[in-house]
Amino acid sequence: MLKFLLSRIAQAIPVLLVVVTATFFIVHAAPGGPFSADKAVPPEVIEALEAQYKLDQPVWRQYISYLGDILSGDFGPSFKYPGRSVNELIMAGIPITAELAFYAMLVALGLGVLSGVGAAMRPNTLQDYAPMTLAMIGICMPSFLLGPLLVLVFGIELEMVPVSGWGDIPGDKILPSITLGTGYAAYIARLSRGGMLEILSQDFIRTARAKGLSESTVIIKHALKGGLIPVIAFLGPAFAGLLAGSFVVETIFQIPGIGRFYVQAAFNRDYTLILGMTIFLSTLIIIFNLISDLISIWLNPKLRDEISNG
Amino acid sequence: MTILDVKNLSISFYTRNGTVKAVKNVSFNLSKGETLAIVGESGSGKSVTCYSLLDLLPKPPAKIESGNAYFEGSDLLNCDKDAMRMHRCDDIAIIFQDPMTSLNPFLTIGEQIIEPLIKNPNPDKKLARKDAKLQALSLLREVGIKNADERYHSYPHEFSGGMRQRVMIAMALITEPKLLICDEPTTALDVTIQAQILRLIKKLQKNRDVAVIFISHDLGVVAGIADKVMVMCDGEIKEQDSTNEVFYKTKDDYTKRLLAAIPDGAKRLPNRSTKNILVEVKELKTYFKNHTKKRTDANYFTRAVDDVSLKVFEGEILGLVGESGSGKSTLGRSILRLAPIYDGSITYGGEDIKNLTKTNLLPYRKKMQMIFQDPYASLNPRMTVYETLSEPLLYHKVASKNNIDSLIYQLMDDVGLARGSIFKYPHEFSGGQRQRIAIGRAVATRPEFIIADEPVSALDVTIQAQILDLILNLVEKHNLTMLFISHDLSVVRYISDRVVVMNAGKIIEQGITEQIWENPAKPYTQDLLSAIPFPDPIKERKRATWL
Numbered sequence: 001m002l003k004f005l006l007s008r009i010a011q012a013i014p015v016l017l018v019v020v021t022a023t024f025f026i027v028h029a030a031p032g033g034p035f036s037a038d039k040a041v042p043p044e045v046i047e048a049l050e051a052q053y054k055l056d057q058p059v060w061r062q063y064i065s066y067l068g069d070i071l072s073g074d075f076g077p078s079f080k081y082p083g084r085s086v087n088e089l090i091m092a093g094i095p096i097t098a099e100l101a102f103y104a105m106l107v108a109l110g111l112g113v114l115s116g117v118g119a120a121m122r123p124n125t126l127q128d129y130a131p132m133t134l135a136m137i138g139i140c141m142p143s144f145l146l147g148p149l150l151v152l153v154f155g156i157e158l159e160m161v162p163v164s165g166w167g168d169i170p171g172d173k174i175l176p177s178i179t180l181g182t183g184y185a186a187y188i189a190r191l192s193r194g195g196m197l198e199i200l201s202q203d204f205i206r207t208a209r210a211k212g213l214s215e216s217t218v219i220i221k222h223a224l225k226g227g228l229i230p231v232i233a234f235l236g237p238a239f240a241g242l243l244a245g246s247f248v249v250e251t252i253f254q255i256p257g258i259g260r261f262y263v264q265a266a267f268n269r270d271y272t273l274i275l276g277m278t279i280f281l282s283t284l285i286i287i288f289n290l291i292s293d294l295i296s297i298w299l300n301p302k303l304r305d306e307i308s309n310g
Numbered sequence: 311m312t313i314l315d316v317k318n319l320s321i322s323f324y325t326r327n328g329t330v331k332a333v334k335n336v337s338f339n340l341s342k343g344e345t346l347a348i349v350g351e352s353g354s355g356k357s358v359t360c361y362s363l364l365d366l367l368p369k370p371p372a373k374i375e376s377g378n379a380y381f382e383g384s385d386l387l388n389c390d391k392d393a394m395r396m397h398r399c400d401d402i403a404i405i406f407q408d409p410m411t412s413l414n415p416f417l418t419i420g421e422q423i424i425e426p427l428i429k430n431p432n433p434d435k436k437l438a439r440k441d442a443k444l445q446a447l448s449l450l451r452e453v454g455i456k457n458a459d460e461r462y463h464s465y466p467h468e469f470s471g472g473m474r475q476r477v478m479i480a481m482a483l484i485t486e487p488k489l490l491i492c493d494e495p496t497t498a499l500d501v502t503i504q505a506q507i508l509r510l511i512k513k514l515q516k517n518r519d520v521a522v523i524f525i526s527h528d529l530g531v532v533a534g535i536a537d538k539v540m541v542m543c544d545g546e547i548k549e550q551d552s553t554n555e556v557f558y559k560t561k562d563d564y565t566k567r568l569l570a571a572i573p574d575g576a577k578r579l580p581n582r583s584t585k586n587i588l589v590e591v592k593e594l595k596t597y598f599k600n601h602t603k604k605r606t607d608a609n610y611f612t613r614a615v616d617d618v619s620l621k622v623f624e625g626e627i628l629g630l631v632g633e634s635g636s637g638k639s640t641l642g643r644s645i646l647r648l649a650p651i652y653d654g655s656i657t658y659g660g661e662d663i664k665n666l667t668k669t670n671l672l673p674y675r676k677k678m679q680m681i682f683q684d685p686y687a688s689l690n691p692r693m694t695v696y697e698t699l700s701e702p703l704l705y706h707k708v709a710s711k712n713n714i715d716s717l718i719y720q721l722m723d724d725v726g727l728a729r730g731s732i733f734k735y736p737h738e739f740s741g742g743q744r745q746r747i748a749i750g751r752a753v754a755t756r757p758e759f760i761i762a763d764e765p766v767s768a769l770d771v772t773i774q775a776q777i778l779d780l781i782l783n784l785v786e787k788h789n790l791t792m793l794f795i796s797h798d799l800s801v802v803r804y805i806s807d808r809v810v811v812m813n814a815g816k817i818i819e820q821g822i823t824e825q826i827w828e829n830p831a832k833p834y835t836q837d838l839l840s841a842i843p844f845p846d847p848i849k850e851r852k853r854a855t856w857l
Contacts, residue, residue: 203411210364210406211426211481212399225416301465302415 001308008293012286019282020275022067024261027274028059033080034269053079066275067077075276080268086268086276093258094280100176100249100257101242107181108238111233112188120196120227121219129187138186147179147252155219162270167257180246185194188231196227229296313488313521314340319363319377321355321545324370324444332358334545336377340489343519347536349526349568351770352741355545356525364402365394370560381489395431399818403482405511407494410473411584413466420446420462422483429473431486439799449480453510471634472503479515483514490515491500492522496531498635500797505841508535527771529568530843533557534850541565546709561568571775572845573804576823582625586662588759588791589622589645594642596637611652614640616815618654622793627785629806629823630795631838637815638795639790642761645793646678647671658759676706680754683764685744689736695722695731695747702754717754723788724752742773746780753784761793766801778805799842803827 035041035049050056054065069076075086115131122128155163155175162172199205200223208214208222249258258277264274298304321333340346348356359386361367363379363386380384381401383391406412408756414422424442425433436675437445442464450850453476466474475495482490492511498505512535515522518525526532532553534537539556541564549562560566595618597611604610613635622628632638643649649786656664663674682688689698699718703709709717719729726748736744745765762781766774782805785792796802803808803823810820811834819832830836844850 027710070623119345192405203406203408204414207365207406207412207478208414208425210366210404212395212397212431213425213429214395214431216426217429222414222417299416305465307466 004119004289004292004307008290011166012050012290014281015286020279021063023275023278024063025059027271028062028134032269034271045263052175053077068198068287070275070279075279076272078270078273080270080273080303083262086272088278089273090258090280093261094258096255097243097250097259098255098257100166100173100180100246101239103105103173103177103244104181104184104246105179105235105239108232111181113192115185116189116192116231117196117224117227118221119193120200124261125180127232132193132306135186135189136184138189138259141171141182143248145253147175147249149234150179151173151252154256164252164254166255166257172253176249176255184242191234192228193228195230196223199223199227202226215257225299229299231296232292232295232299234292235295236288236290237285239288240281243263243284312341313342314625316352316359316363316379317347318378319359319379320375321358321367321372322375323372324726332372332545333362336542336545337725338547338548338550339791340521340523342488342521342809343515345515345535345537347526347539347544348530349529349532349539350542351568352773353544354542357493359524359542360404363491364404364791366400366404392431399426399430400435400485401487402489402491403485403487404491404493405475405478405495407856408473408498410498411479412478413474415466417581418463418465419469419477419481423450423477423484423765426481426485431672435485436666441662446480446484448755449484452478452514453477453480454481455480456504465610471499472506475499475503475507479507479510479514483518483520486518487520489521489523492527492735492741493525494527495524497527501764501799502837502841504531505843507852509842511535527530528770528843528846533847534847534853536572541568557845559846567772569761573771573775573778573798574845575799582715582786582789583667584624587621588621588624588658589793590598590655590657590681591641591645592619592655592657594641594656595619595652596640596649597652598650612697613815614649616646617818618812618815620810620817620820623789624791624809625789627792627794627806629802629809630812631797631799631802631809633797636733636812638797638812639763641812642763642793642795646680646761648680676755677757678759678761679755680750680759680763681745681752681760681762684768685741686768687734689744689751690747691736694733694735695727698747699750699754700735702751704756708755709729716800721750721754723751733750737804740773741769742777743771743811745769745777747779749777749784756788757790759793759794760793763795764797767796769800770775772842774801781805799838809840 033055034053035046047056054062066076073087075090077085081089105158115135119128121133150162161174162169163175166173166176167173168186172293205218205222208218213222241259245259246261247263249255250257261273262277264270265277298308316339317337319333319336320331323330336355336359338346348359350356356712358367359370362372362374363381365386374387377387381397384397386397387514389397395520413419420443427437427442427445429437447458447462450462455461455473455476463718466477471479478495490511492580496507497509499507508531510802511522514520524532524536537554538550538552540550541556541562543564548564549556549560556570557564560569594615595613596615597613600607600610600612601719618637619639620628630641640649644651647666652665654664658674658678658820663671666674693701696718699721700709700714703714703717704711718732722729722732727743727750731739736747739747747766765781768775769777778801781792784790794802794806806823808821809823809826811818811826813830813834818834819826819830826835827839830839844853
């Protein structure tokens with residue numbers, strides 16, 4: 001098991017290196033720079049600023065020194081938020097984004113698994129078609145459309161929930177979580193339907209029924225574990241996707257998470273912030289993928305044996 | 311006392327391609343402690359009949375059209391869900407064919423065995439987990455699982471096929487049912503394991519006085535164990551009588567055909583074998599690397615073929631017999647250079663082929679062909695018969711675009727395929743016809759040497775007889791040399807001149823087929839031969855002292 005973990009972590013290192021290198025050179029190759037502004041600034045000021053942030057050095061030298069910095073866990077100072085480091089900015093935003101992503105995940109899992117399993121139990125009936133059609137709509141509907149729509153109906157017309165903010169008024173976390181989670185709920189519904197249909201057609205399900213077990217025992221005890229493995233495998237990338245993709249929802253609902261930094265940093269050519277965010281999110285994606293792989297292995301006794309023997 | 315009474319049962323499947331009448335007007339009954347064998351080929355409706363008793367058919371597409379089934383007077387076909395759960399739990403249990411897929415891979419076997427006890431819908435019979443475990447452990451010991459306490463917590467993949475079937479049997483018997491349905495319980499098992507499982511079922515039946523319905527495609531298997539036999543074909547009962555009547559005073563033509571199709575004795579070609587060695591294998595070792603193990607680990611290599619030497623003489627059919635995992639298929643694949651050879655030598659017509667590069671091997675690929683076991687999996691579903699047969703012809707430049715059509719028609723005639731089906735896809739054919747296509751593909755390039763890897767074991771017994779005869783015809787017509795791999799000793803005896811017995815990667819013994827049959831020298835061969843069931847009730851009962 002330890003060997004498996006170590007080898008997976010070792011595989012992550014070159015991946016991260018490629019991410020850092022590619023991002024570094026792409027942002028530096030993009031036209032403009034952090035200090036090219038609309039207003040004319042005296043050249044001496046720009047020179048002084050560039051010297052301060054080591055931008056006057058050749059790009060490869062900057063790259064080497066940046067690699068050294070991130071190895072010690074320092075993402076450097078932000079170019080556009082004077083006096084604040086990238087580490088500080090990420091740490092300030094990440095608890096909020098993580099909380100949003102977590103609630104969205106609960107929404108996605110709850111809605112997705114329930115409707116997917118329900119659909120698989122009665123394939124090709126209304127109980128299958130209705131949620132699957134909704135799921136297709138959910139996948140197609142972008143959050144910048146769904147968010148305002150929910151705000152309009154439940155916030156403004158029905159006045160049931162607050163329309164913006166995060167943690168200021170009770171209930172203001174509901175709409176953003178649903179907006180962010182819906183798309184993922186749709187994917188999970190389709191995955192769990194497929195997984196469950198596959199498992200429910202297996203011989204051992206027939207055996208379970210032949211033993212006289214109730215239908216709920218057959219589904220919950222015999223089918224779910226295997227049927228939800230595709231969902232588990234999807235959870236890792238999905239959670240990382242929720243973190244990275246929260247920008248739209250954070251903007252719609254005025255949530256001070258990390259999403260807005262990411263986009264603004266790209267517009268501002270805030271080199272260190274873009275790089276810091278990218279590396280941070282890539283690391284999270286790798287970690288979450290590893291976790292969901294581990295859960296999938298743990299759920300499958302045969303795989304578990306093979307891995308732990310190795 | 312009659313416990314099960316089925317009357318005029320008819321079942322249809324309503325599919326997109328029309329209605330299939332799977333079971334037509336079937337009636338039978340069963341008394342306490344009695345054994346009824348339902349025998350038929352695939353699609354005969356034997357399993358459907360039994361599954362309908364426990365409401366295990368998917369509805370739709372299945373629909374019970376008419377008929378009744380009573381278990382101890384209570385109606386099985388028209389009862390509510392709770393009543394059916396009671397029947398499934400306490401009265402009627404089923405053992406399925408393939409213990410690998412019929413056990414849940416995600417749950418320990420202990421958990422699966424005690425489920426009918428701890429989840430019993432009948433509050434009087436419901437047991438606490440602790441008591442259920444005690445019962446399960448004693449039953450596991452009774453069915454022959456060693457270290458039951460430890461194995462209770464094992465998962466299905468940690469057992470061999472035979473042991474898994476023992477677990478299935480324990481699971482079926484845990485609630486002491488009055489009727490046990492065995493759906494081809496030994497078909498997926500090796501012949502020696504089959505004998506053990508049959509013996510176990512019989513012993514348990516005797517101890518418990520339980521009635522048994524034994525579903526099988528193999529008349530040989532049921533001869534010794536059944537009190538009465540019901541032969542089914544296309545959903546109809548062809549013959550139903552006591553076992554002796556069915557075997558010795560057969561009335562129905564279909565039953566006669568079934569009995570005749572069982573390979574009995576030998577139908578060898580006049581001896582064509584010469585003294586010329588065509589293929590010679592010396593000290594061959596084919597090892598598979600175990601990537602989960604360390605290089606220094608003794609089990610780093612799985613020794614599938616371990617130091618095997620044999621000769622194939624020009625013109626002979628050499629039978630290669632062994633149980634699953636004996637390395638017989640790997641040996642066949644190694645000769646064709648389709649497996650990782652670790653050491654040893656292979657010569658073809660005196661030339662070394664073990665060290666040839668891919669390109670230099672090409673002329674030999676034309677001379678050596680293979681027929682695979684499963685005609686469903688080994689034909690490309692997206693290629694028509696024409697494409698499947700033309701590919702090797704064009705690739706090996708046996709034919710050109712101009713004369714290929716006539717060659718393909720000739721091939722189709724050779725293997726007994728109607729010329730009109732030339733543009734059909736594999737799914738449009740039955741299993742036997744598909745195997746004909748596969749054989750056609752193998753003989754297309756006019757090879758000298760064919761390795762047939764279990765070519766008939768996926769086929770029904772009447773089809774099997776036809777395909778064996780086809781193979782014999784082609785061998786004679788094209789003067790082929792053949793390595794015939796099979797787990798089925800009767801089939802090997804029927805077809806081959808000499809035989810090689812393999813076990814655990816090594817050759818146990820080899821010699822002239824009939825001599826080995828009369829006088830097996832090694833204990834392993836003796837066990838193997840004595841495990842073959844005869845389609846002869848009296849002989850079988852006499853021989854199997856445990857009955």
